[in-house]
Amino acid sequence: MTQNINHGARSPSSLPLLGQHWRGLGGWNYYFLLKFGLLWYGYLNFHPLANLVLAAFLLLPIPGSRLHRLRHWLAVPFGLGLFYHDTWLPGVDSLLSQGDQLAGLSAAYLLELVLRFINLQMLGTAFVLWVAYLFLAQWLRFTVLVVAALGWLNVLNVSGPAVNLLPMTAPPLAERQPDGPAAVPARVPSVETPATNQNLNAALDAFYQQERQRRTEFPSSLPADAVPFDLLVINVCSLSWSDLEAVELASHPLWQRFDIRFQDFNSATSYSGPAGIRLLRASCGQSPQQELYQPADPRCYLFDNLAQLGFSTRLGMDHSGDFGGYLAELRRHGNLQAPLMSQQGMSRSLVSFDGEPVLNDAQLFSRWLSQQQGAGDTRSATFFNLIPLHDGNRLPGQNETAPYRARARTLFDQLDAFFDQLAQSGRRLMVVVVPEHGAGLVGDKVQLSGLRDIPSPSMTRVPVGIKLFGTQAPHQGQVLEIKAPSSYLALSELIARLVDGKVFGASDIDWQALVQGLPQTTAVSENDNAVVMEFQGNSHIRLNEGDWVPYPR
Known part of the structure; x- marks a missing residue:
């Protein structure tokens, strides 16, 4: 009987090769936790799918610890680029288009602009979060929590591109009565119309169609x-x-x-x-x-x-x-x-x-x-x-x-x-x-x-x-x-x-x-790579022809 049982059991060597090499995200957990914190307070224009792809690349099981560590190092420039992409900072296209103007600024003014980016309060908060992560990582499996959060954000993004995690309240809608026929602004959908990407794009198109007339x-x-x-x-x-x-x-x-x-x-x-x-x-x-x-x-x-x-x-x-x-x-x-x-x-x-x-x-x-x-x-x-x-x-x-x-x-x-x-x-x-x-x-x-x-x-x-x-x-x-x-x-x-x-x-x-x-x-404002539009009493923003998101308050 014992011999039959041993014969029917699957030995570890019979498992799929890659299944033996699952590892966690390691220090990348802090990277994603930091992003979640910034997203919660409205400091990021978060791209859920791109972040999920990065996490999947880091989690894909590969044999050998050296290859695993090499992958993490290779992912660093991509992670930094994605972090920049997730911020509200000017895009690369915008920086390149204004290169001549940037070159014309005085050195003293450029230094002043650089110093404005240093936020001691945020740096201190990031340090506290890092210490908290190191302490709690002894008992919590952060990789599971991070992957679950990324999956949830992607599900939300499928149902509506505006990931509304921000603790903000919308002001009451005010009915604006035009003073006469010439005063009617571009048509705005009814209050019941949801602020989806499709509806916001349609509202913008309708605005410009009427403005041309x-x-x-x-x-x-x-x-x-x-x-x-x-x-x-x-x-x-x-x-x-x-x-x-x-x-x-x-x-x-x-x-x-x-x-x-x-x-x-x-x-x-x-x-x-x-x-x-x-x-x-x-x-x-x-x-x-x-x-x-x-x-x-x-x-x-x-x-x-x-x-x-x-x-x-x-x-x-x-x-x-x-x-x-x-x-x-x-x-x-x-x-x-x-x-x-x-x-x-x-x-x-x-x-x-x-x-x-x-x-x-x-x-x-x-x-x-x-x-x-x-x-x-x-x-x-x-x-x-x-x-x-x-x-x-x-x-x-x-x-x-x-x-x-x-x-x-x-x-x-x-x-x-x-x-x-x-x-x-x-x-x-x-x-x-x-x-x-x-x-x-x-x-x-x-x-x-x-x-x-x-x-x-x-x-x-x-x-x-x-x-x-x-x-x-x-x-x-x-x-x-x-x-x-x-x-x-x-x-x-x-x-x-x-x-x-x-x-x-x-x-x-x-x-x-x-x-x-x-x-x-109607309040619609544009620069080369950004559009801000008022829609049903709230402002929404679109960067680089991407999806619309509520303007963080």
């Missing part, structure tokens, strides 16, 4: 009794509502001097070149990022529309416009061909992030006003671009970035004083202050302070103000606030409504009627 209708000519006036568009770099709140300057007197102020204006990008092009093409609906660098309908160019009505065009900057080919982009893709106003004799107030001088804006304003006064009673449209708030700007003779709050206060004081000059000049003017994008002073879980690769909501929600000077009926009372979601098309529409200048001679101005039915625009 929207355009400001300027008159073909001005009436004989039209009143000449100057339009001054002041495009400020690195200023958002989030930045104002961070430095406690939202209550600066400047912001109370506007007649109209947009509370929910989306700049649609977090980079200067695209922002300038979008502003100069404000007379058409919002375009996808890649279409900004293609010819547009001639009716889209705001300053061209004004030029056809007899407005001469002007261009002023407190910098050269050379960095990143900014001025060249305005000319080629924004069709702004006006010569740059002379900067000769102006003093520098700051040294920019690329080592070039940033001119004194007060002197720039005074020179422009003096030239306009000398030109007499004419129609003109001027585009100003100001960069004193850009990250990395420093005082002459210093290496560290000058405090943002001090720079912002100086600029606001200069604008406030300029408004006094305009009021005293007696000229009829329409001033539009519209920032390019925010500075990202606070930063978030997606990107560090000062980085702008991802157009986050706090980066693209900017304060926009409009002020009329020289009217017979000055605005009385508080600033008229427009709280509906808006973008550049609303500015173009408002300019078109005032282009005949008759408002300056009116004995009474109905401000509510003036802003009635301005176009609304």
Whole structure:
């Protein structure tokens, strides 16, 4: 009987060869545990399948301990690359596309950016997690737990690409009622529509389809009794509502001097070149990022529309416009061909992030006003671009970035004083202050302070103000606030409504009627490799044409 039993039993040598060489993940367990922790708090754009493939490669049984150790070493560069891929940091394509701009940054500013990546609190937490892992690994089989977690994350990813592990709550949805037929934004699916990858892509496509149909209708000519006036568009770099709140300057007197102020204006990008092009093409609906660098309908160019009505065009900057080919982009893709106003004799107030001088804006304003006064009673449209708030700007003779709050206060004081000059000049003017994008002073879980690769909501929600000077009926009372979601098309529409200048001679101005039915625009923002879109009251993000995920709060 014993002999029969021994004959029927399977000896270890009869087991499959590879089945004898199962080993755990070893130190890679810590790698995955660290990722799980970062994912839980929203610091990763985790790719479940890629991480599961890495774990499978590390677990595949192979004979010989030397081959096993060699495999672990060979996996190190792949693991580091995957870790970078799982972060919100700019992709390789983005870094390569901006290589020339990075090379143009000053050494002091580059060092400052590198130091921002060092987070002592996170390093300390990672060290504690490492010690905890070494201690608990004496009793727990972490490989089983890690593989189970990776499998679960992949199952979730199959049912919906947005892996919602974050301990966050969504704000209540607010119904936004348009002011009129022209104000209807791009269609958004009903509240019951789930935020799946397919639905979010469909919503984005629907948004752009509708935006292609929207355009400001300027008159073909001005009436004989039209009143000449100057339009001054002041495009400020690195200023958002989030930045104002961070430095406690939202209550600066400047912001109370506007007649109209947009509370929910989306700049649609977090980079200067695209922002300038979008502003100069404000007379058409919002375009996808890649279409900004293609010819547009001639009716889209705001300053061209004004030029056809007899407005001469002007261009002023407190910098050269050379960095990143900014001025060249305005000319080629924004069709702004006006010569740059002379900067000769102006003093520098700051040294920019690329080592070039940033001119004194007060002197720039005074020179422009003096030239306009000398030109007499004419129609003109001027585009100003100001960069004193850009990250990395420093005082002459210093290496560290000058405090943002001090720079912002100086600029606001200069604008406030300029408004006094305009009021005293007696000229009829329409001033539009519209920032390019925010500075990202606070930063978030997606990107560090000062980085702008991802157009986050706090980066693209900017304060926009409009002020009329020289009217017979000055605005009385508080600033008229427009709280509906808006973008550049609303500015173009408002300019078109005032282009005949008759408002300056009116004995009474109905401000509510003036802003009635301005176009609304759903918050969609783009850079080359990132899209952020509001969907049913929540922001979602897509990187490098990948899947959509909720924007971490």
